Amino acid sequence: MVKVGVPHWAEDYMLAKLPADADVCVLPKTPSAPVEIDFWAAPLFRKDAEPVAPYLRGVKVVQSLQAGVDWLRSFVPPGAVLCDAQGAHNVATSEWTASAILAMTKFLPFYFDLHRNGKWVSREAAEDNYRSIYRTNKRSYPPVLIEELAGKTVMIVGYGSIGRSIEERLVPFGVNVIRVARSAKPGVEPAGRLKELLPTADVIVLIVPLTPETRHLIDADAIACMKQGALLVNAARGSVIDTDALVKALTENRIRAALDVTDPEPLPAGHPLWNAPNLLLTPHVGGSSPLYMSRAFDLVAEQVKRFASGEPLKNVVKEDY
Secondary structure, eight states, X not given: OOEEEEOTTOOHHHHTTSOTTSEEEEOOSSOSSOEEOSEEEOOSSHHHHTTXXXXXXXXXXXXXXXXXXXXXXXXXXXXXXXXXXXXXXXXHHHHHHHHHHHHHHTTHHHXXXXXXXXXXXXXXXXXXXXXXXXXXXXXXXXOOOSOOOTTOEEEEESXXXXXXXXXXXXXXGTOEEEEEESSOBTTBEEGGGHHHHGGGOSEEEEOOOOOTTTTTSBOHHHHHHSOTTOEEEEOXXXXXXXXXXXXXXXXXXXXXXXXXXXXXXXXXXXOGGGGOSSEEEXXXXXXXXXTHHHHHHHHHHHHHHHHHHTOOOSSBOOTTO
16 A cells, blocks of 8 residues: 655545545644655645655655656655656646737737826837837837737747647747757757757747756846847746846847746845836746646546556656756
8 A cells, every 4th residue: 555645735625536545644734753655745835845854754756746846856865756747737837828928919018007007108109119129210000009929930948748738829829839958859959059049039938947957048148149029938947047137138128028937036025027127927826727736636646556556657857857
């Protein structure tokens, strides 16, 4: 019988998904004595893992409930297998990404600011927003008040499970897609060509895990390679972008950005990103829909069954991935 440890906040419907023959232990928020388990469904946040991990004994599998495992690595006992929750975030994160891209191409942050300030500006004044993004003096008739996504080139940096879901949602809009991953595959470019490819993209989507090689992947040099007015979308981790370089580029109207993650996070009061122009900012909400945890525990249940029967586990994290 597999002994499965789950977070203290796990609800009955989540526990009901686990195999009937599993020995399920709802771990206390702050244990006072050692707990023997084989399989640990780790909590979502470091603050919840820190008081629990020192009391766990016999752990052979650590199953993350998130796709990202950067912070969780330090809690994995020697010899235990770490698995991520690839797939649980696909729908919510890809929908956030598509929504953010559409919002920025329709200049919704600009129009939301007008709304909040009770302003109804002239069409010519609204076109100035477009002209400032692309640093052009050309005026159009009629004035350009929104952009179209159709025909734009979207680069997906980190072409894994979520990256594929993002592509599925964007293709119906008529975009061209450049796929980038750590190593080359048919139809997928290697990360080593990133700076070479950046000048060709209108939209750059970041959905890579945070590793030593992806930290500050987008730095001042990478931003300098981007088109004037390019849109940088970060649905990965804040540290994938050099924040100082990003603030400078936004302030200088070099590029635009849509961020669901920041570095530092949470973003402190008074940070320059709060008032940076050409920015859509959400507080790390992209993966948290009502169905997310249900999908995560579907995966936990499958992994427990695999472990119990000696089958290979899914989503095993090897090296930095």
